[in-house]
Amino acid sequence: MAFQWKITIKPNVPPSPQKFTPNPLPNVLVSDEVFWSNDDTQAHWPGLKKDDGTIDTKFFMPNQIAPNSTSNAFRPSGPGNLNYVCSLPGHEKETGTIQVGSGS
Amino acid sequence: MTRRNHESNVQRHKPNPLRLLAATCGLLLAMLVLVPLSQAQQVVPCPTATDLLTVPEITSGDDHHLRGVLTLTDGLRTLWDTGSSRCASQYMRYFAGHSGLQPGPDDPAFAKGDLLPGPTFRAKVGDLVEIAFFNQVNTQDFPNSLDRGEYGTQSGCDITNVGKKGGPSQNANGDSMPNCLHGSSTANVHFHGTHTTPSTTGDNVLLFVRPVLRTNGKLKPSNEEVNASFGAFFQQCEQSGPPRLWTDMPKSWQTSQHDAITWYDQNTPYQGNPGPLPESAQLWPVNQQEIDQHLWPQYQIGAFPYCFPLPAWGFGSKLKMGQSPGTHWYHAHKHGSTALNVANGMVGAFIIEGDYDTALRTFYKSNPAWNTCKDPQSNSDNCFQEKVLVIQQLSSTLNLTNPQGQGPHTLPIPVLSINGRRSPVIKMRPNQVQIWRFVNGANRDAALFQNFVPQGSQTSCSHQSAKPCVHWNQTAQDGVEFAPANYDPGNAAGTGYKGQAQDASFNLAPGNRADLLVQAPATPGKYELKVQAGLCRFDCNPQEETLVTVSVEGATISPGMPFVPIQNFPNMPPFLNDISASDIYNHRDLVFHDNVPKLEINGKQFNDHVINQAMLLNSSEEWKISNLDATKEHPFHIHINPFQITEVFQPQSTSAKKGGNCYADPLKPETWKTCSNPTQNFVWWDTFAIPASRQDALPTSVCTQLDKCPANIQKYTACTTGNAPTCTVTIPGYFKMRTRFVDFTGQYVLHCHILTHEDRGMMELIEVVPDTTLYSHH
Numbered sequence: 001m002a003f004q005w006k007i008t009i010k011p012n013v014p015p016s017p018q019k020f021t022p023n024p025l026p027n028v029l030v031s032d033e034v035f036w037s038n039d040d041t042q043a044h045w046p047g048l049k050k051d052d053g054t055i056d057t058k059f060f061m062p063n064q065i066a067p068n069s070t071s072n073a074f075r076p077s078g079p080g081n082l083n084y085v086c087s088l089p090g091h092e093k094e095t096g097t098i099q100v101g102s103g104s
Numbered sequence: 105m106t107r108r109n110h111e112s113n114v115q116r117h118k119p120n121p122l123r124l125l126a127a128t129c130g131l132l133l134a135m136l137v138l139v140p141l142s143q144a145q146q147v148v149p150c151p152t153a154t155d156l157l158t159v160p161e162i163t164s165g166d167d168h169h170l171r172g173v174l175t176l177t178d179g180l181r182t183l184w185d186t187g188s189s190r191c192a193s194q195y196m197r198y199f200a201g202h203s204g205l206q207p208g209p210d211d212p213a214f215a216k217g218d219l220l221p222g223p224t225f226r227a228k229v230g231d232l233v234e235i236a237f238f239n240q241v242n243t244q245d246f247p248n249s250l251d252r253g254e255y256g257t258q259s260g261c262d263i264t265n266v267g268k269k270g271g272p273s274q275n276a277n278g279d280s281m282p283n284c285l286h287g288s289s290t291a292n293v294h295f296h297g298t299h300t301t302p303s304t305t306g307d308n309v310l311l312f313v314r315p316v317l318r319t320n321g322k323l324k325p326s327n328e329e330v331n332a333s334f335g336a337f338f339q340q341c342e343q344s345g346p347p348r349l350w351t352d353m354p355k356s357w358q359t360s361q362h363d364a365i366t367w368y369d370q371n372t373p374y375q376g377n378p379g380p381l382p383e384s385a386q387l388w389p390v391n392q393q394e395i396d397q398h399l400w401p402q403y404q405i406g407a408f409p410y411c412f413p414l415p416a417w418g419f420g421s422k423l424k425m426g427q428s429p430g431t432h433w434y435h436a437h438k439h440g441s442t443a444l445n446v447a448n449g450m451v452g453a454f455i456i457e458g459d460y461d462t463a464l465r466t467f468y469k470s471n472p473a474w475n476t477c478k479d480p481q482s483n484s485d486n487c488f489q490e491k492v493l494v495i496q497q498l499s500s501t502l503n504l505t506n507p508q509g510q511g512p513h514t515l516p517i518p519v520l521s522i523n524g525r526r527s528p529v530i531k532m533r534p535n536q537v538q539i540w541r542f543v544n545g546a547n548r549d550a551a552l553f554q555n556f557v558p559q560g561s562q563t564s565c566s567h568q569s570a571k572p573c574v575h576w577n578q579t580a581q582d583g584v585e586f587a588p589a590n591y592d593p594g595n596a597a598g599t600g601y602k603g604q605a606q607d608a609s610f611n612l613a614p615g616n617r618a619d620l621l622v623q624a625p626a627t628p629g630k631y632e633l634k635v636q637a638g639l640c641r642f643d644c645n646p647q648e649e650t651l652v653t654v655s656v657e658g659a660t661i662s663p664g665m666p667f668v669p670i671q672n673f674p675n676m677p678p679f680l681n682d683i684s685a686s687d688i689y690n691h692r693d694l695v696f697h698d699n700v701p702k703l704e705i706n707g708k709q710f711n712d713h714v715i716n717q718a719m720l721l722n723s724s725e726e727w728k729i730s731n732l733d734a735t736k737e738h739p740f741h742i743h744i745n746p747f748q749i750t751e752v753f754q755p756q757s758t759s760a761k762k763g764g765n766c767y768a769d770p771l772k773p774e775t776w777k778t779c780s781n782p783t784q785n786f787v788w789w790d791t792f793a794i795p796a797s798r799q800d801a802l803p804t805s806v807c808t809q810l811d812k813c814p815a816n817i818q819k820y821t822a823c824t825t826g827n828a829p830t831c832t833v834t835i836p837g838y839f840k841m842r843t844r845f846v847d848f849t850g851q852y853v854l855h856c857h858i859l860t861h862e863d864r865g866m867m868e869l870i871e872v873v874p875d876t877t878l879y880s881h882h
Contacts (some may be wrong), residue, residue: 001185001518003192004500005145006245027147028190033264033501035247043376048267061529066373073247073264073501 002031004073007096009065011040015093020046024081024097033073034098038065046071047087049095057087064088076100116633123379124224150184150191156528156652157218158481159453160211161491162203163226169234169342170227174201175210176291176315176436176450177240181219183498184526187517194500195245197289198449199223205236205338207331218524221494221545222452225434229427229458230416233295234338238330238407241315242291249289250314250372261286268464272614278701283709285502285867288441290314293410294743295454296615297790299425299743304400305346309437309743309853316406317364323406325360330407333357340409350395359714364405365391399747414456415847417679422844424722425679428788430583431541431617433494439710439867443547443859447499447518451545454815460585461705463674464488464539474665477533487661489538489636491530491713493522493652497546502860520546520637520649527632527650532574532624535664539579540620542612549857550613550793551635551651559630559653566607572625572663574633574654577606577667584746584788587676593667605665610774611641615791615857621667624656631656639858640737640796642756682786683748683842689723694868695836696740696794696856697732702865703856709865710855716868717854719845721875726750729794730838737793737837738866739857747843748786753778755798755835770800770833773816786842791857795837802831845872 005028008021017023020036028034038044043066048059061071076082079102086094162172177200180193199222200214214220227233243249248262261284279285292311298305317324336354347353369386371379378568383389417426432454436445468474468488477487499518519650522528532538540596544551555566556574565573579586593606612618612635631654638646697704705716719725725748725756734756755776759766766779802821807813808829813821823831855867 001183001499001514002501003183003185003190004193004247006195006315022144027190029190033247036243039244045376057266062263062265063376066376066378068244069373070244070247072262075264076267077266083552 002029002032002033002075004035007034007036007098009036009038009040009044015091016095019086019094020096024099027098028076028098028100030076030078030100030102033075034060035073036060036065036071038067038069041067043067043088044094045087046084046096049083049085055085057085060084068086091104105168145193147181147190147192148182148704150189151217151525152180153184154525154527154529154653156491156493156530157220157523157525159220159222159224159494159523160201160213161224161226162201162839164228164231168228168231170225170231171205171234171338172201172203172223172225173205173210173236173238174199174222174293174359175238176238178242178245182217183219183500183878184519196448196498196500197241197246197445199452205234205334219448219498220524221496222434224452224492225454227414227454227456229414229429229456231414232342233410233412233414234341235293235410236330236334236338236407237293237313237410237737239289239291239313240313241291242318243315246289250287259649260284262288279864280711282439283703283863284440285392285444285860285863286440287312287438288444289448290438290441291436291445292408292438293411293434294437295410295432295434296741296743297381297428297430297454297617297746298412298414298456299427299744299746300412300414301346301848301850303346303848303850304340304348305408305410306751307852308400310400310402311404311408312402313404313408314368314437315407317368319367319371325364325406328725329356329360333360334407334409337409338411341409346412349398350401361404362388365403366564368405393660398501400681417677424677425745425844426677427456428680429456429460429582430580430585431492431543431619431851432456432546432583433543433617439712440863443863444502446545446547446859447497447502449496449498451494451496451543453494453541453543455492455541456583459677460580460674463670463672464579467668467672468665471663473663476659476661477536477621487533487536487665489536491538491540492543493540494543494545495551495651496521496524497548498524499547506587517637519647520549520551520635520651524650527653529653529655531655531657532622533658534624534626534628536624536661537665537667538622540576540622542583542620543616544612544614544616546614546637548614549637549639550611550616550739551637552611552641552646553609553651554634554636555607555609556633556654557632559632564634565631572627572629574625574631574656575607575623576620577623578608578610578618578620579673580617581787582617582746582790584680585619585674585676586787587785588670588673589785590787591673592670611793613737613791613793613857614859615739616739616789622654623665623667624654626660626664628656630654640735640793642754642796644735644796680788682784683724683844685726687724688726688842689720690725692717692725692727693730694727694740694854695730695732695865696738698736698861703861705822705868707868710867710869712869714869715851717870719872721849721872722843722844722846723875724842726840726842728838728840729792730836731794732797732834732836734799734834736795736858737796738861739791739793740854741791741857742843742854742870743852744848744872745843745845746788746790747792747841748788749839749841750786751778751781751838752795753838753842754795756796757839760766761798768798768835770835771806771814771817772804773820776835789841792839792841794839796837800833800835802833804830807831848872849874
């Protein structure tokens with residue numbers, strides 16, 4: 001069995017680190033699932049922030065998250081920190097981290 | 105679960121509409137319940153308390169009406185992880201509720217940290233069931249739990265992106281609509297085991313009740329709309345029974361649903377953008393089309409009023425069958441989310457009482473020594489106490505990305521729990537007999553009941569008269585009492601599927617129920633009930649678990665309570681007499697097969713616009729139901745009417761594998777059958793695990809190519825190619841059943857009760873059609 005963890009995208013807060021709650025997201029194991037719940041009044045699209053600085057937009061989800069809706073689930077397949085950033089224009093300061101431990 | 109955990113896990117308690125009304129009236133208690141407590145998900149200490157929890161009940165009154173509010177809500181609850189020994193607070197969707205149709209808070213037991221099953225319904229044969237169902241799930245707590253693009257260009261199926269740092273994203277699930285996991289915050293209620301109408305406000309699983317809309321902090325439909333309309337509806341149903349047409353519903357409810365669904369169509373986000381939904385994904389046009397054709401509109405939002413009779417068979421009744429008294433249950437049954445909904449906790453017991461219960465209670469009241477067990481919960485002295493035990497397999501997620509259990513993460517399977525706790529303790533006095541009503545509400549695993557083992561011992565004490573032990577004797581299956589001959593407590597040898605004698609091992613597949621008389625020994629001590637949990641018996645590597653622990657303690661009951669003697673065991677009502685071979689009007693064959701990656705019945709997945717089987721009202725039929733899979737015993741379930749099993753063939757059984765009269769020879773299909781069948785007193789079931797197939801590799805001397813194999817086995821044979829080709833014969837397992845399609849016409853379903861199989865296509869739509877017409881020819 002695996003667990004499922006929710007990251008809330010909060011309205012009316014500065015871009016980082018409070019925009020995503022909790023941030024960082026701890027205690028995730030490789031078998032778990034993570035999703036984003038957008039409580040904001042505008043769309044967001046968390047994408048993977050790669051080591052070379054580029055963004056893999058569709059790493060977590062195939063499309064942006066509309067206001068008052070949620071993303072699909074994401075299941076990490078290896079341990080380590082997954083750094084993400086909102087990939088929509090003007091949202092570059094909205095960043096977060098998922099801490100993935102080993103185990104299943 | 106400890107008191108500390110109880111308190112720390114009261115995370116939030118969302119109001120239902122009726123509760124909100126109470127709050128507006130200034131009721132302080134209700135206001136306290138309404139206050140949402142915010143607390144983030146976190147890893148928490150695992151629960152340690154093990155006392156069996158009693159689930160709150162909603163009971164019918166002397167006026168023969170079962171009136172209750174059933175709320176589907178969500179909140180953080182503590183779950184245990186079988187793979188990592190972690191426990192964590194998880195968002196779960198579950199049932200709560202309270203008695204009556206009046207405004208008021210749900211029973212506070214549902215707001216504690218334990219994830220209880222929904223309230224136990226307790227009614228009597230002949231009652232009218234009136235359940236105000238509210239879907240109050242907050243969809244912001246779950247990933248994409250509204251259907252996405254159900255009729256649109258995208259699949260609409262749930263997806264889970266899988267990836268690692270620097271690696272590609274992927275979607276490992278190849279299912280397609282409608283046979284995929286989807287729309288998990290939409291629900292309905294299946295009243296499993298009821299013999300009633302499958303249409304309109306009855307046991308109608310074709311309904312999709314979407315969660316209440318939340319717009320600017322307000323609910324749509326509003327509480328006032330629901331309460332006013334439901335009040336008028338239930339009054340109408342009490343007078344004239346369930347409605348026939350949508351236009352029979354109160355006008356206010358018709359208008360309220362039209363407004364809510366139209367709002368949903370215009371405002372629901374679609375593929376990351378705000379509404380409206382594309383026309384192909386809108387719901388109201390579908391409803392309107394159904395209404396125009398005098399069908400019941402399947403899409404509802406926020407709430408639905410269930411109202412249907414539990415018909416009593418008897419003198420003056422026109423019924424061919426009646427509702428059988430016994431242990432039944434209810435659970436969410438929306439195609440595409442039954443597995444996740446049931447794994448979340450959307451299940452509850454439904455006890456329907458009748459002469460069966462009266463007869464057992466009468467016997468155990470007959471001796472004053474058996475009336476010395478003070479029970480503050482029931483305010484009764486009678487020692488013949490009842491335990492309602494709902495088995496669950498709780499989980500916040502399903503293994504969507506690896507539907508075949510393969511790939512980089514083959515996840516551990518969730519363990520079984522009872523009434524929200526793992527291996528709970530049931531207290532019994534020495535020499536006491538209790539009745540245990542088991543419901544297997546797990547979404548996946550069967551529980552093969554093995555034996556009792558004294559705590560700390562490795563050796564079973566069952567079947568050993570010289571050792572103190574807890575013993576059981578089964579009295580009913582799937583809510584239908586045994587014929588006395590099948591119960592017979594003097595038959596220590598057991599009678600297999602025909603009936604269960606003392607301590608006989610039996611299989612409780614998902615969906616099955618079993619009533620057991622359980623007898624404590626005279627010697628105090630602790631005894632663990634061992635079961636094997638898994639998808640099938642024999643070679644399927646099931647997990648052994650302690651389902652419950654019995655603590656025998658306190659004053660000895662003397663004289664001891666015996667199993668009820670056969671002469672005091674209730675006789676079956678006549679409508680449960682055997683269906684004879686001469687009554688059979690038609691025969692059918694159904695074949696279940698996990699044809700990877702498609703789960704099929706007769707070579708097809710469920711198609712939501714096709715009726716697969718049509719039967720005449722008032723006809724009896726005999727069906728042979730086969731299984732081509734060697735590692736899964738698909739539990740066959742059909743709604744509305746129970747069935748009698750007349751024959752079971754288990755090709756993996758010892759007798760079928762070894763030589764002798766019962767040997768199933770892979771080269772002789774004529775031997776692929778059981779060699780001993782009951783001839784009378786067939787047991788009634790509504791769910792039965794189809795025996796797994798056996799796959800025998802043929803000697804290369806017989807054949808290595810399909811066209812060289814004997815002609816009579818070719819259609820059961822598959823051959824490999826390559827350097828060392830081999831051919832394998834599949835000997836299907838099967839059972840035969842007889843059933844009566846009586847009393848109710850309408851559309852409903854049959855399916856596999858491994859619920860991911862149902863969601864992924866192992867289901868058929870069936871219809872019982874009238875056998876008479878108004879047309880005349882003169």
